[in-house]
Amino acid sequence: MIYRETGQFKTSYAADQQIFPIRQDRVGIGILLAVAFLVVPAVAGNYWFNAILIPFLIFSLAALGLNILTGYAGQLSLGSAAFMAVGAYAAYNFQVRVEGMPVLLSFVLAGLTAAGVGILFGLPSLRIKGFYLAVATLAAQFFIVWCLTKFPYLSNNSSSGVISVPGVEILGFKFDTPASRYLLVLSIVVALALLAKNMVRSSTGRAWMAVRDMDVAAEVIGIRLMRTKLLAFAVSSFYCGVAGALYAFCYLGSVEPDGFSLDLSFKILFMIIVGGVGSIMGSFLGAAFILLLPIFLDISLPALAGLLGLPFDGATVSHIQLMVFGALIMFFLIVEPHGLARLWQIGKEKLRLWPFPH
Amino acid sequence: MARQIGDVILDLRNISLSFGGVKALTDISFDVREHEIRAIIGPNGAGKSSMLNVINGVYHPQQGEIIFQGAHRKDMNTHEAAAAGFARTFQNIALFKGMSVLDNLMTGRNLKMRCNFLQHALWWGAAKREELAHRRKVEEVIDFLEIEHIRKTPVGRLPYGLQKRVELGRALAAEPSMLLLDEPMAGMNVEEKQDMCRFILDVNDQFGTTIVLIEHDMGVVMDISDRVVVLDYGKKIGDGVPDEVKNNPEVIAAYLGTQH
Numbered sequence: 127m128i129y130r131e132t133g134q135f136k137t138s139y140a141a142d143q144q145i146f147p148i149r150q151d152r153v154g155i156g157i158l159l160a161v162a163f164l165v166v167p168a169v170a171g172n173y174w175f176n177a178i179l180i181p182f183l184i185f186s187l188a189a190l191g192l193n194i195l196t197g198y199a200g201q202l203s204l205g206s207a208a209f210m211a212v213g214a215y216a217a218y219n220f221q222v223r224v225e226g227m228p229v230l231l232s233f234v235l236a237g238l239t240a241a242g243v244g245i246l247f248g249l250p251s252l253r254i255k256g257f258y259l260a261v262a263t264l265a266a267q268f269f270i271v272w273c274l275t276k277f278p279y280l281s282n283n284s285s286s287g288v289i290s291v292p293g294v295e296i297l298g299f300k301f302d303t304p305a306s307r308y309l310l311v312l313s314i315v316v317a318l319a320l321l322a323k324n325m326v327r328s329s330t331g332r333a334w335m336a337v338r339d340m341d342v343a344a345e346v347i348g349i350r351l352m353r354t355k356l357l358a359f360a361v362s363s364f365y366c367g368v369a370g371a372l373y374a375f376c377y378l379g380s381v382e383p384d385g386f387s388l389d390l391s392f393k394i395l396f397m398i399i400v401g402g403v404g405s406i407m408g409s410f411l412g413a414a415f416i417l418l419l420p421i422f423l424d425i426s427l428p429a430l431a432g433l434l435g436l437p438f439d440g441a442t443v444s445h446i447q448l449m450v451f452g453a454l455i456m457f458f459l460i461v462e463p464h465g466l467a468r469l470w471q472i473g474k475e476k477l478r479l480w481p482f483p484h
Numbered sequence: 485m486a487r488q489i490g491d492v493i494l495d496l497r498n499i500s501l502s503f504g505g506v507k508a509l510t511d512i513s514f515d516v517r518e519h520e521i522r523a524i525i526g527p528n529g530a531g532k533s534s535m536l537n538v539i540n541g542v543y544h545p546q547q548g549e550i551i552f553q554g555a556h557r558k559d560m561n562t563h564e565a566a567a568a569g570f571a572r573t574f575q576n577i578a579l580f581k582g583m584s585v586l587d588n589l590m591t592g593r594n595l596k597m598r599c600n601f602l603q604h605a606l607w608w609g610a611a612k613r614e615e616l617a618h619r620r621k622v623e624e625v626i627d628f629l630e631i632e633h634i635r636k637t638p639v640g641r642l643p644y645g646l647q648k649r650v651e652l653g654r655a656l657a658a659e660p661s662m663l664l665l666d667e668p669m670a671g672m673n674v675e676e677k678q679d680m681c682r683f684i685l686d687v688n689d690q691f692g693t694t695i696v697l698i699e700h701d702m703g704v705v706m707d708i709s710d711r712v713v714v715l716d717y718g719k720k721i722g723d724g725v726p727d728e729v730k731n732n733p734e735v736i737a738a739y740l741g742t743q744h
Contacts, residue, residue, distance in 0.1 A: 328607065329591075
């Protein structure tokens with residue numbers, strides 16, 4: 127019953143190329159999806175949906191988007207939050223301005239709008255690399271947030287750019303309970319994660335990784351650098367845009383441009399660094415780590431203080447929480463610079479050989 | 485050998501290349517015949533790698549003509565060169581370190597794949613069929629180079645000699661009509677060199693691939709190449725069959741030095 131592929135022989139390339147070649151992985155993912163779709167909605171309360179599960183899924187999607195760009199195509203970006211903002215405001219505008227626009231279609235259009243903006247701000251990547259590109263993408267971050275505040279048209283003339291989104295309704299069904307919104311977000315995130323996985327294991331993904339690992343060799347093979355990089359920007363921004371639309375429509379309900387600040391971009395970047403750069407699963411692990419750890423510390427620190435009989439006030443707890451959080455990030459990066467996804471992979475490799483050392 | 489050396493397929497005429505004031509290549513002309521193994525030799529800094537870069541479009545020479553299979557290709561870019569059937573390896577291994585051997589070889593066939601990213605995302609129908617068809621082709625190369633056991637290993641974990649072999653595999657996966665090898669045997673031990681020689685000769689023999697290679701090991705060059713061109717300080721100082729080149733006084737002078 128342990129994680130071991132012994133005896134699972136592949137007799138065709140199709141069997142070897144499937145998405146999860148090892149049976150235990152297939153079973154594991156099946157169970158995980160069953161729990162997420164069937165068990166969680168039945169047992170979780172509103173606090174869990176609103177404060178933990180929905181934001182976790184939305185940030186996983188944004189992290190996935192950034193991971194496609196940074197982890198797979200090797201283009202460092204600090205503009206993820208801005209592309210989320212584009213998605214949120216685009217979905218809002220499509221909803222408000224087009225009569226009878228289906229919500230899902232407006233999410234897709236929001237993603238496409240973000241993709242267009244992403245391509246525009248991805249153009250510098252054709253000339254500059256690495257940290258310099260990161261600085262160039264800062265332009266997107268500041269410019270887009272400024273635009274959304276400056277032009278009242280984009281927020282339908284509301285004061286200071288705050289938008290309150292209409293409720294989500296698909297085919298007459300109102301997604302007004304947290305559980306229903308959770309299922310909607312979960313379905314979208316699972317579908318997009320599957321599409322991303324398929325892209326990165328096909329020649330699209332190989333072209334991205336080739337550009338990331340050795341762009342000169344990629345060029346000599348005949349990969350067009352411009353097209354490949356811009357496609358990565360487009361797909362990445364599409365994912366961030368959809369995440370932004372979900373952030374506004376299914377999580378907060380009303381958003382303002384300043385909510386999509388550089389802080390949020392950094393948060394998403396930290397998610398993929400902690401989770402694992404160049405890993406679909408790492409995006410989810412990183413989002414869980416960055417979002418859940420503070421909540422966990424919030425709950426466990428006062429409890430721990432109470433146990434030790436130390437007099438803690440609220441401010442001290444939040445200071446200690448920040449320090450512990452920072453220390454834990456450093457600890458993980460020192461222990462495993464390639465992120466939680468790599469830890470998971472090493473664990474799996476060890477399990478395959480267990481109980482033998484090698 | 486069964487192969488028949490054919491007509492000239494690559495003709496380089498009066499190539500001159502300079503970077504600012506530095507003249508890398510001066511007025512070099514030579515040709516490559518179909519199915520032959522053509523070696524470029526010369527001391528360090530002679531312009532050998534620049535010559536390869538000119539051939540597959542990385543550098544654009546200021547003067548001269550490149551005629552490949554009857555077409556003038558002076559200003560072609562690397563994409564056009566790859567599409568025309570050039571594949572190459574690099575002096576310092578330029579594999580995609582984060583990817584497995586299999587993925588590296590599959591990337592070599594990137595140009596032959598027609599599906600777009602939306603089809604890839606759905607992994608259905610044409611995209612899946614294409615992926616499997618190319619996998620089959622890549623497995624032939626894996627079989628040919630005897631690297632079955634490492635096909636799923638990330639290339640960063642492989643020893644140097646094997647990485648060189650994988651890089652040859654990535655070039656072969658593209659089914660090139662002309663293979664450019666930049667020091668395929670640099671840094672290898674005798675055994676690895678023998679293997680590599682065998683692979684190069686087999687590629688040439690079985691697939692009829694025309695090969696242009698740069699190599700410093702004179703024993704290897706003289707044994708496997710049909711014709712040799714010698715460069716020194718960006719100028720051509722010798723051209724011909726190995727025996728001819730070996731006895732060329734200018735070549736001897738460039739390599740061993742002369743008493744003035």
